[in-house]
Amino acid sequence: MEEHNSSLVVESSYPDLVINVGKVTLGERNRKKLQKIQREQEKTKVITAACALLNSGGGVIQLEMTNNDEHPVEMGQDLEESLRTLILSSNLQDFFKTKQQGRCYYIFVKSWSSDTFPEDSSFKPRICSLNSSLYCRSGTSVHLMNSREAFKFLKTKKINAEVLGKEPFGKVVKVITQDLHNSDPTYLVFQKDQLEYGEIVPFPESEFIEFKQFSTKRILEYVKNIIPVYITAFANTEGGYLCIGVDDRSKKVLGCAKEKVDHDSLKKKIENTIYKLPCVHFCQSQRQIDFTVKILDVLAGGELYGYACVIGVKPFCGALFSETPCSWMVKDKHICKLTTQEWVSMVMDTDPDFTWLCKDFESQLSLSSGPPLSRPVYSKKGLEHKKDLQQLLFPVLPGRLQCTPKSLWKELCSQNEGLEELINMQIYPFSQGILILSRSWAVDLNLKEKQAVLCDALLIAWNSPPILYTILREQDADEQSYCTSTAFTLKQKLVNLGGYSGNVCVITKVLHLSPESNAESSEGAASLIDYPRSYYIANTQQMEALLQSLVIVLLGFRSFLSDQLGCEVLNLLTAKQYEIFSKNLRKNKELFIHGLPGSGKTIMAMKIMEKIRNMFHCEANEILYICENEPLRKFISDKKICQAVTRKSFMKNDFKKIQHIIIDEAQNFRSEDGDWYGKAKTITQRDKDCPGILWIFLDYFQTNHVECSGLPALSAQFPREELTRVVRNAYQITEYLQRVLQEVRKNPPPNIPLGSLQMLLEAEWAQVVEGTLNIEENLPLHKIATYVADTCKLLFERGYSPKDIAVLVSTARDVERYKTELLRAMRKIKVVHFTNASNMSGDYIVLDSVRRFSGLERNIVFGIHPKTVEPAILYNILVCLASRANQQLHILWHRDV
Incomplete structure (x- = not known):
C-alpha cells in the first residue's frame, strides 16, 4: 500500500503544484528558540514537500509564518542546510527561489534535472531523496550513501550481475564459509557457545567486525533498531559480524542479564528483523540474504549471567536497505512515498541501450538530461528534429509578436465579432514572442473539451511567464476551473513530457466577448502567487527551448518501439501528420486520408480516436475502429481506446452505441458481405443535428485483391488528405519500395482508380537510415529455412530478440507448409x-x-516466395511485404513451387 503524507496538502485551485505545509517558524533567531522536536517536525515537512516537487516537475511550497516579523526574514540555516543536502549542492539558487508575501512565505521549486551537474556526468541520480536507506561499511564505521553514491553503488551492482555475471565475493566470505586455521582468533571466538563475563576478545573492530553493547532499557527494541543499519552495511560491502554484548572501547564481554532478555525471543526478533529488510535483486538467482544468528551464553563465576549474540552476514548479491528509501512524489494530488522497487527503478532509469536504435533514430530528449518523470523521445533519422519542427510550427521572429496558425486566427476573428480587439488588447504590451491559438488547448493536452469555450490562446513572450487565455462568449460557472486545469496540465507536460528543465509556470486569464460580462474576469488563484523574475522568459534561447518542449507535448506519441524495448519511448509526428491531426473535427466529420506505405496511417488513426474521445466526451465503446484483418484488430483493441472489429464482424452485427467510426487499411475491404461504407455512413449520421466522425485511411498501392473494395469513387472521396512522406523504412528498403511502387503505378490492378496513384509523384523519402535488403532466388526449401535460422542467430548475437522478427509467406495456407522446415532449422539455434x-x-x-x-x-x-494467384497484384503484394520491414528485408524465392 502506498504511504501518503497527510500533513501536507496539495492545493487544487492553482495551475501549478502547490503544497501547503502549514505553519512554520522562519528566521534564524526564531528557529533557534524552538524546541528541538518542533524544529525537526517543521524541517521534515518542508524538505518532504521540496523532495516531492523536485521529483514531480517542480512547483511551489506555501508556508504560513508563525512568527510576526514585519520585515522579510530568511528561512533559517537548518532549513537551508537540509535543502542543500537534498539537492547535493551548496547553491540553493539552482533549484529554489523564495518570496515573502505578508504572512505567506513561498519556496519556488524547479524540477530536478541531473544535467545541472555536468561535472560528474557518470553518476547523476535521476531523482532526489531525503534518505537512500543504503548503508555500506567504511573502515570501522557505517556510512549512509547519499543519492549520488547510491546511484554509483546500484549501477556497479547491476553491471556485476548482468554484464559480468559476478557473484558477491570478498575476504569475509572466507571467514564465514571456510575452515580457517585454528590460530585465527576471530574464528576461535565465533566457534564458542559461551563466553566469560568481562573477558577481552582478542581482536579489534574492523571493516568486518562491529561491537555493540545491549541497551539498558527495551532490549529487543534496541536490537531491532541497530540491526537494519549494521547488517545492511555489511551485506552491501563484503560481509561481516555484528557482535552485540561487547563493549566497543574495552572489548570486554558484558552481555545482557538473563532477567532482561529471553534467549529464544532474542533470536526470533533478530531473524524477523533481517527477513523484513527491503531488498532489490539485479541477478537471476533472487537469493535471500545469507546470515547466521548465534546466541552465546555469558557466564560469571561458572553460572549463567546472560547472553551475547553474534550475527554473521555474507555479501548480498543485490542491494539491501535498512528500510524503504525516503523519497517522495506527487501522485493524483497526494504526496506519496516511493516503494523500494519504484525508487531503484527511477534512480537507475537510463535511455534504452540498443545499438540499432541509436543507428536508426535520433534522440530528441534523453533521460540523462531530462526531469525525473520524462521519457526518452526519438525521431527517425532523416525526419525533422524538434528544433526544425519548432521553427516550422512555432517560429520566433526577432522583434515581432505573431499569431499562429494564421488560418485559425482569421477564421475565429471572422466568426466572433470583437475577438480580434479583445486579444490585441491583451497582447499589446508584448513586443516579441508567439501567440498559439487553439479551439481547445484542453483537447490538445488530452483533456476533455469544454463546449462553452470559443478558443484558447497560449502566449509565450519575452519578459513574461507563459500566459494561457481562455475566451468565452459570456461568463460560465466553471470557467476558472477549466482554465486552471488546462494550465496545470500544460505546465506539468512541458516539464515531465517535454523535458523543459528551466523555471516555468503558466498564468491563467479568462476573457469574455459578451459586453454584458466583464471583458476580463479574475486571473484566478495563480495571480495570488507572484512568481519571481526567473520565471519570466528572458531571451530567445529560453523561448525556443520552451517551444521545443511544447513540440514534444503536442507531437509526441507512444512509439511501437515501447513494446519492443520494455520501456516508454515517444516518437514525434511529422509536420503534415500534425496538420491533419489538428483539423477541426466539427468541420471535418468525414475525411479520406490516402497515405503511402510507411507514412504513419495507423498511428494517425490511433491519435485521432484519442482526440475524438476528448472532444465529444466519448467512452471507448462509442468509437469503432474497423480493419480487414484480425491481427491488426487485436493490436488496436489492446490499446483500450476504442471498440475494434474486422469488416466481416462489422457487417454481421449492430452497433447501436457507436457514434464515431475510424476505418483503416480500407483499400483491402471488399463488398462481398454488403455495403460497408454505406453502413458506416448511416451509423455516423444517425444524429442529423450532430453527425459523428467518419475518417477512412487507405493506400491503394497496398491493395491485395482484385475484387470491388466498396470504397466510393475517387471523385467522391472528398475531402481528402495525402500523407506522402515515408517515415518507417531504411534507405535500402525505400529504394526497393520506390521501384515496385512505380510498377504498380504503371500497371495497376483493374480495381484501383488511376488518379489515386498520382500521389507517388509527390513522395518524400527519409533516406538517412542504413538498412539491409537481400533478395535470394532459386533456393530449395531447406536452404531457405537454413538462411532464416543462420540470419536469426547473427541477429540475436547483436542484441535483437525474436519480437523484432517476422517471417511472412503468401497465404495463411502456406504457413503450415513452411513451418515444419523452419522449426527444424531453428532448433539448431x-x-x-x-x-x-x-x-x-x-x-x-x-x-x-x-x-x-x-x-x-x-x-x-x-x-x-511472395507469389500471388492473381498476377495483377504481385507488385502490390511486394509493396505490402517491403513496407512491413523497418530495418532489414530478406526476400527468398525458391524453386519448384
Missing part, C-alpha cells in the same frame, strides 16, 4: 517458438501471411 500475427506482444518470431500482417511492422522481415 535453440529458437523453436513461432506465433501468428495476432500475438504481436509476445517475445516470439511472427510467422504469418503478408495479408494478415497488413498494418503491422517489425524491424526484420523475411518474405518467403
